[in-house]
Amino acid sequence: MKSNLNIEMLSTGDEVLYGQITDTNATWLSDYLFAQGYVITSRYTQGDNLQQLIATLQQRSQVNDILIVNGGLGPTSDDLTAQAAAQANHESLVLFPQWVEKMQQYFAQRGKPMPSSNMKQAMLPSSATIIDNPVGTACGFHMIINNCQIYFTPGVPSEFKQMVSQQIIADLQSKFPILDKPCCYRLTTMGRTESDLADEIESTLTVPDDITIGYRSAMPFIELKLTAKQSQQPAMDKLWYELNALVKDNLIYVGTIGLAPLVSQLLREHHQPIIIIEQQTAGLIAYPLYNNQAPIICSQVLGIDQDIGQIVNQLKSTYPQAVILALHDYDIASGRFKLQLLTANHKYYYQLKYNGRRYHLATEQTILAAVAHDILRRHLLRLPLIGQYTWLQTEQIDSVG
Amino acid sequence: MKSNLNIEMLSTGDEVLYGQITDTNATWLSDYLFAQGYVITSRYTQGDNLQQLIATLQQRSQVNDILIVNGGLGPTSDDLTAQAAAQANHESLVLFPQWVEKMQQYFAQRGKPMPSSNMKQAMLPSSATIIDNPVGTACGFHMIINNCQIYFTPGVPSEFKQMVSQQIIADLQSKFPILDKPCCYRLTTMGRTESDLADEIESTLTVPDDITIGYRSAMPFIELKLTAKQSQQPAMDKLWYELNALVKDNLIYVGTIGLAPLVSQLLREHHQPIIIIEQQTAGLIAYPLYNNQAPIICSQVLGIDQDIGQIVNQLKSTYPQAVILALHDYDIASGRFKLQLLTANHKYYYQLKYNGRRYHLATEQTILAAVAHDILRRHLLRLPLIGQYTWLQTEQIDSVG
Known part of the structure; x- marks a missing residue:
């Protein structure tokens, strides 16, 4: 097992790319995976363009261990993810009858006929494994391209979150068990500048190589953050104690409350x-x-x-x-x-x-x-x-x- | 000249990757470049990790024509962009004395000595060209790696915006002149739902293939947007007139004022x-x-x-x-x-x-x-x-x- 996994989220959609909507799925996924011991290493955002999406899946699967693809599984013509996944892996889209049945049940429970446009959502790449969506018609799926585990998920936040937390996480845990979870300590200060704090911290404290110290400035606050693996906790605790002593006159709160x-x-x-x-x-x-x-x-x-x-x-x-x-x-x-x-x-x-x-x-x-x-x-x-x-x-x- | 430029924004910083702050620079850059005729094709977001940043600069410069790198130019130890840029291009960081002088003036004007940690901000890759920052100590710079034009910019929004609009855009315009700019008409409505509007528009108006109509919902407003190349303007104008007539009872404003x-x-x-x-x-x-x-x-x-x-x-x-x-x-x-x-x-x-x-x-x-x-x-x-x-x-x- 590799000690450092490359885990990338691939967000699709013009609205996310152009910043017209905030990618709340990205925030949620980062926090959720971190709590389970998985650290997202990067996020790639692109628009609804078939050729670019094919190229992206090919390129990003070469450099990542895990890709979480989000969006583009809807019934309309600008939802291109399944098509792109098939072409990226040189295979064809095939009908998955079990998903047709699932959608028919979904609409029957709501007393409506299934619109024909939804059939598209049961057309998946031939090597795909279905990831169930208990709350919608967009079918999630898993594929392996370039030895990268790729999970395709819907953009609707409630569907996305259920799929990740009820199904994808278990698959990740079986394929990539986490032995040494990351941990993170945070505090927020007020009344000193970032460079002033950094000067004193760097000249006074000894930060071990495997502990990362981060600064985030949002006037008038400066957040300080220590990150390391859980096995480093004794060294983290010592440094955290020293850091709290150093900033004590400027400490506003510990944690992330605001x-x-x-x-x-x-x-x-x-x-x-x-x-x-x-x-x-x-x-x-x-x-x-x-x-x-x-x-x-x-x-x-x-x-x-x-x-x-x-x-x-x-x-x-x-x-x-x-x-x-x-x-x-x-x-x-x-x-x-x-x-x-x-x-x-x-x-x-x-x-x-x-x-x-x-x-x-x-x-x-x-x-x-x-x-x-x-x-x-x-x-x-x-x-x-x-x-x-x-x-x-x-x-x-x-x-x- | 290529007809379709690959333009990627590379946002750095744990707080952006983990969604702790919204990447408002990304939204602004998309809108600003679009207005100048340049369409962002993708965005890559990663944390403050030197080795990953080096790999990213090498990989992303191979598949893009233009990279706008944002963040990581501050004085603290987790600001790694200049170091990564140097290593990505196999060169060393050297001291740029003109930037030391600039920072000394900056602090002198504020009646303060320059903290020693700021010296780091004058250490740039040897092949870099300085991009001036009239409002801060973070030095922007330009480099070419793998034939990709790379612009390195500070994360502070006011500094970022000034640098892009006063300097980088002119450089882009000289290197990649735009002949058929995209254009975009927008209006905002209130009091009808998105699907209600879409149903009437799709059943009433004829939208030519090369004009895109977009909807964006932010309760209680629905924005409607027409996009096409400037050469399509006569057809755009006709459709725009029809669209205005269709939504007139619900039209709140034309444009993007709010x-x-x-x-x-x-x-x-x-x-x-x-x-x-x-x-x-x-x-x-x-x-x-x-x-x-x-x-x-x-x-x-x-x-x-x-x-x-x-x-x-x-x-x-x-x-x-x-x-x-x-x-x-x-x-x-x-x-x-x-x-x-x-x-x-x-x-x-x-x-x-x-x-x-x-x-x-x-x-x-x-x-x-x-x-x-x-x-x-x-x-x-x-x-x-x-x-x-x-x-x-x-x-x-x-x-x-």
Whole structure:
């Protein structure tokens, strides 16, 4: 058995190629196979073109051990995958009567006659083995071309997922048993740049050759990721401990939850209703909290001439049990803004200044929203309310209560 | 010159391969190149693995005329593209002093010393030609491997887009001039299903073989697209005219502007300030308007026990020149909701019912927000305020003023 499998997903369809729809099957397959110990090594995406598809199947089967082909098994004329598979392996399409029977049952159960166009879905390459589709008429199939195991699957996500998880995975496990599964540790930081973190990590920590450290930047967050085989776990655990110590002042969360989902979860766990007032951030503070089922009472995006003090006081007297968070008076030129947090007993009032790299407004709004979410996280976890972040300067603090 | 170019995008990075981030660069590049007459034929996505990247560059350069490689030019150790490009072409990395100078200027302008890790970004394959990056430290470059033109670009979208549109496209146009550009006409409809539209189009219109008609569904919108070579333009124009007549009651806009950007533009052109009140839509009505620079005075997402009548009246007396739009009391079980539009002279009050296919809440919120945006579009264009949409039922109308 080879120790490193080349596993490629081959996604077909103009809409996926041109990015008009997001390839959610690809995301799902990566996560699902990783959890089973199989790491996708590449993905190839192409349009609905017969000659290209034939060439692709021939080329990609030469360099991969496993190909998962997705899409193009429908009844219409632009669904070309079975035809391409047959030609790629120099064989013909033949009728598989057991699939005709299956489709006839499918339509009979729905009280409809089978449209003649569906017959096409029972025409498979002569060397194919059927992979059952319990929820649709597109027939999955398996073939071996150039010693590569190829699984052909339908594009409809529900059909694709059932086929992979109920049938293909068992076949993979029998043909390519995984002895040493990969594992992955992740954490997300805020307040330092990627190169700043990388400099300290590379000069301070010793990363063994068989552990990979990855960085992913999505302003204002940097995710750090360790990946290795499970047999490396003791070394992983040691490095993970060191890494956590190194980033501790900037650690926002461990895992993949995301800051807004984390804050929403903390608010729910603390049974803490909240009101969001924002001014230059267009709803970016409130929306991700709504979207993650946070207990928000209401939210406002203030106009430039509205009296924020009056609005906050009125809401506080109507909803005394609520925490009120307000971020306002962002001055683009200077980067200065005001952040208020009204809790049961305290009123915190900060004048802060964003003095990091300047971006266009939408990105700076995202950064401000993250600062607002972070102060909620810190309040709920009883941490100092404002993080020591390289691009955030505290100019003034008032605390009443 | 070949008549059909093989143009592949090679996206690198674990986070793109595993679907942790959406490859927005791929979507943008497809659209941008298409508009210039170049059609992307495939996309290859792989992780941050040096040996695989070397093999990929060697393999993909053999079967493509043009490769656009995206990502992996950052300062950290998992950015491996330059190293892979050098090894793929059996050459070494050398220091390009002009890029060191460029980066030193970049940091000097920001009043910071250059971190030592950035030096890596000036190490390029010896045969590389620099492609300037006016907005970042990642150096783009061009190489020829296996007679394939390869352009290496940074993953940061703003840097990627500038590099493609300001530099790479000119190089492509000089090396591969396009004689018969593809052209594409698009329009977006609302209120009919894809199969309903397709049935009427296919039974009513004659679509010539060399014109392709495409459908794209993104609830609640269906986009229709005609594609052909520019030499087919007379036939395209005729079909386009017929198609516009066919969909006219459901036509939202021609082109690709999007409903919220269109409404924002109309509000700006009419110098019409607006206030948005919503209740179950979490800011989805207001946010896309803010995001497209609509003249919004302020917005609120109401709590369940807030007095909407009082809030609307108070805002109307404070801002008499504003249009106020309110969507509230959405009842998930029945699909009923209320929509108010207060203009200078009128108050329109509708009870509507969404009676289309049921989705999870986030999608239904998107549909409600589109109905709200559409009533603004219709008001500004002096059309009947509520469209005759198959999934929208008007149960009650009150008009005062």
